[in-house]
Amino acid sequence: MMNIFKSVRFRLLILSLLAVFVITSVIVMSDVIDTNERLIEAQKEKAVLLSDTIKQSIMLLMLENRWKKLQTLIEDLSKSNPELKEVRIFHPISGRIIISNKIEDVGERIYEKDWNRFVKQEEFPFIIKKYGSMFATRVLSIKNMPPCHKCHSPEQKTLGVLDVEISLAVAQESIKASTYKHVTGLVVGFVIISLIFLIGGERLINAPLRELTDVMKRVESGDLSVRVKENKKDEFGYLSRAFNHMIDALESAKKEIERCHMEQMERASKLASLGEIISGIAHEIKNPLAGISCAIQVFNAELSDNDSKKSVILEILNQVNRLDRIVKDLLSYAKPKPPMLVPSKLHEILDKALFFVYPEAKGRNIVIDNRIDSEIPEILVDPDQIQQVFLNMIINAVHAMPNGGMLIISASKKDRQELQDVIKRQLQDEKFIAIEFQDTGKGISPEDLPYIFEPFFTKKTKGTGLGLSISRKIIMEHGGGISVKSELGKGSIFTVYLPMKD
Numbered sequence: 001m002m003n004i005f006k007s008v009r010f011r012l013l014i015l016s017l018l019a020v021f022v023i024t025s026v027i028v029m030s031d032v033i034d035t036n037e038r039l040i041e042a043q044k045e046k047a048v049l050l051s052d053t054i055k056q057s058i059m060l061l062m063l064e065n066r067w068k069k070l071q072t073l074i075e076d077l078s079k080s081n082p083e084l085k086e087v088r089i090f091h092p093i094s095g096r097i098i099i100s101n102k103i104e105d106v107g108e109r110i111y112e113k114d115w116n117r118f119v120k121q122e123e124f125p126f127i128i129k130k131y132g133s134m135f136a137t138r139v140l141s142i143k144n145m146p147p148c149h150k151c152h153s154p155e156q157k158t159l160g161v162l163d164v165e166i167s168l169a170v171a172q173e174s175i176k177a178s179t180y181k182h183v184t185g186l187v188v189g190f191v192i193i194s195l196i197f198l199i200g201g202e203r204l205i206n207a208p209l210r211e212l213t214d215v216m217k218r219v220e221s222g223d224l225s226v227r228v229k230e231n232k233k234d235e236f237g238y239l240s241r242a243f244n245h246m247i248d249a250l251e252s253a254k255k256e257i258e259r260c261h262m263e264q265m266e267r268a269s270k271l272a273s274l275g276e277i278i279s280g281i282a283h284e285i286k287n288p289l290a291g292i293s294c295a296i297q298v299f300n301a302e303l304s305d306n307d308s309k310k311s312v313i314l315e316i317l318n319q320v321n322r323l324d325r326i327v328k329d330l331l332s333y334a335k336p337k338p339p340m341l342v343p344s345k346l347h348e349i350l351d352k353a354l355f356f357v358y359p360e361a362k363g364r365n366i367v368i369d370n371r372i373d374s375e376i377p378e379i380l381v382d383p384d385q386i387q388q389v390f391l392n393m394i395i396n397a398v399h400a401m402p403n404g405g406m407l408i409i410s411a412s413k414k415d416r417q418e419l420q421d422v423i424k425r426q427l428q429d430e431k432f433i434a435i436e437f438q439d440t441g442k443g444i445s446p447e448d449l450p451y452i453f454e455p456f457f458t459k460k461t462k463g464t465g466l467g468l469s470i471s472r473k474i475i476m477e478h479g480g481g482i483s484v485k486s487e488l489g490k491g492s493i494f495t496v497y498l499p500m501k502d
């Protein structure tokens with residue numbers, strides 16, 4: 001079962017939510033800040049407007065000499081305007097409150113902040129925070145104008161200072177409400193996107209993936225008859241088609257392998273029983289042959305040297321020896337002996353094999369160029385068996401060049417990675433000695449090439465077709481391999497690989 005947190009769907013969801021979160025947060029934040037600023041500006045403007053109106057009313061009352069009514073006017077104003085939290089007039093020299101909407105404050109000293117603003121003559125509105133709430137405040141001087149001179153001495157520049165505070169509670173409430181609206185929108189958006197991803201992901205990604213993995217599992221367990229539905233036009237449809245093609249290819253490859261395997265099994269069982277029959281017959285022939293050979297030799301001994309029958313007897317002996325050789329070959333093919341490995345020098349084994357062939361090669365005008373140098377290290381082989389292999393290779397080459405030619409025999413060290421894939425697959429060791437037999441003979445046709453290592457495959461009237469199959473068997477028993485390259489009319493190269501064991 002796949003961990004949901006590691007799924008692509010989950011990671012996509014997280015990434016998208018993160019992107020949505022960042023983008024909407026920035027938008028919401030800037031919107032909230034904007035609204036906040038606008039509402040505060042509006043409240044400040046209100047503070048300016050109200051303070052100006054109150055100042056006008058105060059001045060009017062004073063000019064009409066009804067300044068005693070001031071306290072009532074301010075109290076009434078604050079009652080009719082709930083946002084107006086504090087309206088007071090303080091003395092420009094002492095800083096004490098002369099008139100206030102809260103009567104209990106009269107005689108108290110004005111706030112330090114408000115006093116400082118008056119001193120600096122800053123008449124624009126500003127925001128203060130008190131007891132956790134915000135207020136727009138404005139401090140405004142009531143100047144001694146010429147009409148006032150009838151009651152106040154002209155030296156007095158300022159008659160009093162008006163201090164107005166407007167609560168921002170309503171604005172703050174609106175800010176809260178708009179923030180709440182934005183955040184709710186954000187959360188709802190989050191939920192909707194998550195749902196879209198979960199449901200969409202399930203239908204668009206998970207379900208097709210599950211179908212693919214189910215089919216894969218069945219294919220893995222050996223059922224090659226299953227196929228994925230190819231009804232989609234998206235990437236999954238493409239994947240399904242590719243996957244089905246792959247199963248098709250697998251199915252036909254499997255059928256081909258099964259067919260080859262069957263063929264091989266049939267051949268192996270045929271060869272096994274053939275081997276049994278061959279070795280049985282060979283055994284039966286061997287003893288009578290030995291008997292015939294003995295009898296003829298006795299016969300031969302009785303004949304005088306110039307007896308005309310002697311040549312016939314010798315020919316019979318020749319043919320009997322040939323029969324004996326064939327029987328031995330058959331026996332070694334059917335029941336090969338395990339190799340007796342001893343450290344051996346390749347060039348010595350080759351020299352022994354060449355000794356038997358030189359006379360025939362010379363008679364056919366064939367030059368044998370032995371390039372194996374004595375520096376090639378000793379390797380562990382059965383010298384008799386390898387000699388038989390070399391002999392088979394050389395005799396084949398000689399037979400392939402009835403009108404003369406050249407046979408080059410060479411050896412070199414090879415690492416596994418230098419070998420061709422075909423031969424590499426048959427071998428296990430890392431280091432090899434490759435012995436090459438290169439002739440300029442008639443070559444092998446591409447049709448014959450796959451069969452030359454088969455027992456009894458021969459193109460020669462006197463051949464048994466066992467040479468290469470016995471050679472290959474011996475080489476394989478040594479953990480080695482054999483490869484061939486041949487071109488009709490040009491010649492062949494047989495390469496024998498023997499492992500170098502440490």
Ligand SMILES: Nc1ncnc2c1ncn2[C@@H]1O[C@H](COP(=O)(O)OP(=O)(O)OP(=O)(O)O)[C@@H](O)[C@H]1O
Pocket residue numbers: 392396397400439441442443444452453457458459460462463464465466467468469492
């Ligand atoms: N060097 C070569 N050049 C051309 N053809 C070759 C060569 N070596 C083998 N062949 C072909 O492969 C066949 C099989 O060879 P193999 O040695 O198994 O049997 P053979 O030589 O016919 O008989 P024998 O059992 O006497 O060796 C040969 O008949 C020949 O057609």
Ligand SMILES: [Mg+2]
Pocket residue numbers: 392395396463466467468
């Ligand atoms: Mg041969």
